[in-house]
Amino acid sequence: MNKQKKPYHHGDLRQAILDEALRHVRKEGIDSLSLRACSKAVQVSPGAAFRHFKDKRSLATAMAAKGFALMAETIEDRQAQAGPSEMAKFRAVGEGYVLFALREPNLFRLMFSKGQIDPNAPELREQSKKIPMFTASGKGNLSTGDMLSWGLVHGLSELAIADHFDGTLPEDIDGKLDALIKVMAAMGPSFRALSLENSPDAASG
Amino acid sequence: MNKQKKPYHHGDLRQAILDEALRHVRKEGIDSLSLRACSKAVQVSPGAAFRHFKDKRSLATAMAAKGFALMAETIEDRQAQAGPSEMAKFRAVGEGYVLFALREPNLFRLMFSKGQIDPNAPELREQSKKIPMFTASGKGNLSTGDMLSWGLVHGLSELAIADHFDGTLPEDIDGKLDALIKVMAAMGPSFRALSLENSPDAASG
DNA sequence: AGATTTATGTGATCATTGATTACTTAATGC
DNA sequence: GCATTAAGTAATCAATGATCACATAAATCT
Numbered sequence: 350m351n352k353q354k355k356p357y358h359h360g361d362l363r364q365a366i367l368d369e370a371l372r373h374v375r376k377e378g379i380d381s382l383s384l385r386a387c388s389k390a391v392q393v394s395p396g397a398a399f400r401h402f403k404d405k406r407s408l409a410t411a412m413a414a415k416g417f418a419l420m421a422e423t424i425e426d427r428q429a430q431a432g433p434s435e436m437a438k439f440r441a442v443g444e445g446y447v448l449f450a451l452r453e454p455n456l457f458r459l460m461f462s463k464g465q466i467d468p469n470a471p472e473l474r475e476q477s478k479k480i481p482m483f484t485a486s487g488k489g490n491l492s493t494g495d496m497l498s499w500g501l502v503h504g505l506s507e508l509a510i511a512d513h514f515d516g517t518l519p520e521d522i523d524g525k526l527d528a529l530i531k532v533m534a535a536m537g538p539s540f541r542a543l544s545l546e547n548s549p550d551a552a553s554g
Numbered sequence: 555m556n557k558q559k560k561p562y563h564h565g566d567l568r569q570a571i572l573d574e575a576l577r578h579v580r581k582e583g584i585d586s587l588s589l590r591a592c593s594k595a596v597q598v599s600p601g602a603a604f605r606h607f608k609d610k611r612s613l614a615t616a617m618a619a620k621g622f623a624l625m626a627e628t629i630e631d632r633q634a635q636a637g638p639s640e641m642a643k644f645r646a647v648g649e650g651y652v653l654f655a656l657r658e659p660n661l662f663r664l665m666f667s668k669g670q671i672d673p674n675a676p677e678l679r680e681q682s683k684k685i686p687m688f689t690a691s692g693k694g695n696l697s698t699g700d701m702l703s704w705g706l707v708h709g710l711s712e713l714a715i716a717d718h719f720d721g722t723l724p725e726d727i728d729g730k731l732d733a734l735i736k737v738m739a740a741m742g743p744s745f746r747a748l749s750l751e752n753s754p755d756a757a758s759g
Numbered sequence: 760a761g762a763t764t765t766a767t768g769t770g771a772t773c774a775t776t777g778a779t780t781a782c783t784t785a786a787t788g789c
Numbered sequence: 790g791c792a793t794t795a796a797g798t799a800a801t802c803a804a805t806g807a808t809c810a811c812a813t814a815a816a817t818c819t
Contacts, residue, residue: 362767380669383805394769396807401767405806454668461716463663464585468717486718496710496719501702504709511666512673513691514701567796588776599798601778606796610777762819769812776805783798789791 363401365391371412371456378455379409379465409459410466414476416456421479423449442481443502450506457506568606570596576617576661583660584614584670614664615671619681621661626684628654647686648707655711662711 359365369387384405385395402408424445431441450457459465466473477483482499485491491499508514574592589610590600607613629650636646655662664670671678682688687704690696696704713719 359768378669384807385805395805396770396809397768399807458668461712463659463716464583483718486720489720491719496713497706499718500709500713501706502709503713504705504707504711505701506709507666507712508701508705508708511668513688513704514696515691515694589778590776600776601780601799602797604778760819762817764815764817766815767813769810771809771811773808774806777803779802780800781798782800784796786793786795788793 359391359393362391362393362397366393366398366401367408367411367415370408371415374412374455374459375453376455379412379459379462384408406465406467407470410470410473412456413460413462413466414470414473416453416460417473417476417480417483419453419456420446420449420460421476423452424480443498446480446482446502447506447509450510454510457510461503567596567598567602571598571603571606572613572616572620575613576620579617579660579664580658581660584617584664584667589613611670611672612675615675615678617661618665618667618671619675619678621658621665622678622681622685622688624658624661625651625654625665626681628657629685648703651685651687651707652711652714655715659715662715666708 366387369390370382373382373387382405384398384402388395388398398408402411424442427441427445427448428438431437460477474487478487482495485495509516571592574595575587578587578592587610589603589607593600593603603613607616629647632650632653633643633646636642665682679692683692687700690700714721
């Protein structure tokens with residue numbers, strides 16, 4: 350029969366735990382996440398996870414890093430579909446940002462939570478700097494226009510996620526967003542460069 | 555001498571626990587909040603808090619409600635200091651909103667958290683509707699302009715709190731915010747009414 | 760190959776926490 | 790005064806994050 354004896358070593362337990370934790374967080378949110386339940390789901394003893402993650406915070410940080418990687422993908426996809434104009438590419442950043450938040454609300458909240466993750470973890474910084482806003486912020490390069498546009502897309506994301514918009518966000522917002530973006534684009538020097546100079550070279554691969 | 559025997563009944567334990575919990579949350583955040591520690595701080599047995607709060611979530615909801623009340627005060631103060639023009643009053647709403655978030659980051663996050671509070675609790679709704687944005691939202695009255703302006707102030711608040719702005723938010727943002735608000739004000743019908751029709755009658759008392 | 764060292768998982772155990780229950784004590788109403 | 794109800798206590802439970810000594814397998818060295 351196919352009752353193959355379970356080997357003592359798992360193979361890649363770190364990844365398995367991370368995947369299981371991500372699966373849970375994406376569906377249920379991080380509040381109900383338990384390291385023990387994760388270990389159990391991967392058929393491993395309760396304390397095994399601690400061999401690979403110093404503590405819960407460390408696991409949460411790894412998940413947030415993955416979240417930024419996924420968000421970067423969403424943005425890149427959106428940029429790939431966008432027109433060639435600078436403005437179109439810039440808009441694609443904001444659209445990808447909000448789109449990701451709507452698709453992965455639990456991950457999104459975790460990525461911007463305080464206390465639950467370690468904002469200085471190298472793996473986290475490495476992934477988050479794939480997001481144009483973080484690139485500029487990391488360089489101490491945030492113009493007022495950057496802050497306004499980032500604030501706008503971030504706030505729309507959070508409020509939509511928190512159900513304060515009755516789910517009507519993605520529909521009718523398009524035209525007026527255009528006008529708004531034009532104003533913003535006229536505001537700060539590094540504003541329009543946001544999606545260009547620092548955009549991940551998704552097109553060059 | 556002044557060792558007066560502690561009476562069996564506390565007087566107003568519910569309020570005492572709530573105050574202690576608020577004190578902790580404002581300083582440390584909700585993640586490290588323990589009902590037992592609260593009870594201990596108020597010199598009462600571990601389970602006493604459950605007489606007044608069904609569970610932790612219920613206590614968190616009460617704290618969030620208090621948060622909205624405080625936010626409403628901040629906004630009213632700001633409006634009282636503002637000029638008489640509609641635009642000035644409207645701006646005061648946004649400024650008060652962000653100001654409160656910067657002063658009480660932990661409360662602010664709790665108020666907009668999901669899962670940790672019960673968004674339908676009557677006491678919460680009663681307080682949150684003192685905030686103009688929630689009044690409009692509750693009426694199903696949110697124009698696109700409302701959403702954009704709310705999104706902007708909310709996002710700026712969250713990002714500033716999460717330390718993505720290097721603490722440079724309140725300084726140079728003033729002039730450009732003006733221009734932005736003008737555009738927004740031209741956008742949606744209920745947009746300008748936001749701070750007027752529904753503004754708490756702080757001036758009339 | 761055989762021995763040694765290192766990485767990885769186990770099982771037991773701890774302290775803390777949210778929550779419940781049976782019981783005690785005081786306040787309130789008749 | 791007496792019954793009823795509100796409010797606090799002590800004991801207890803199950804779940805959790807975390808740590809430790811130990812077991813097991815893999816990698817490395819000779």
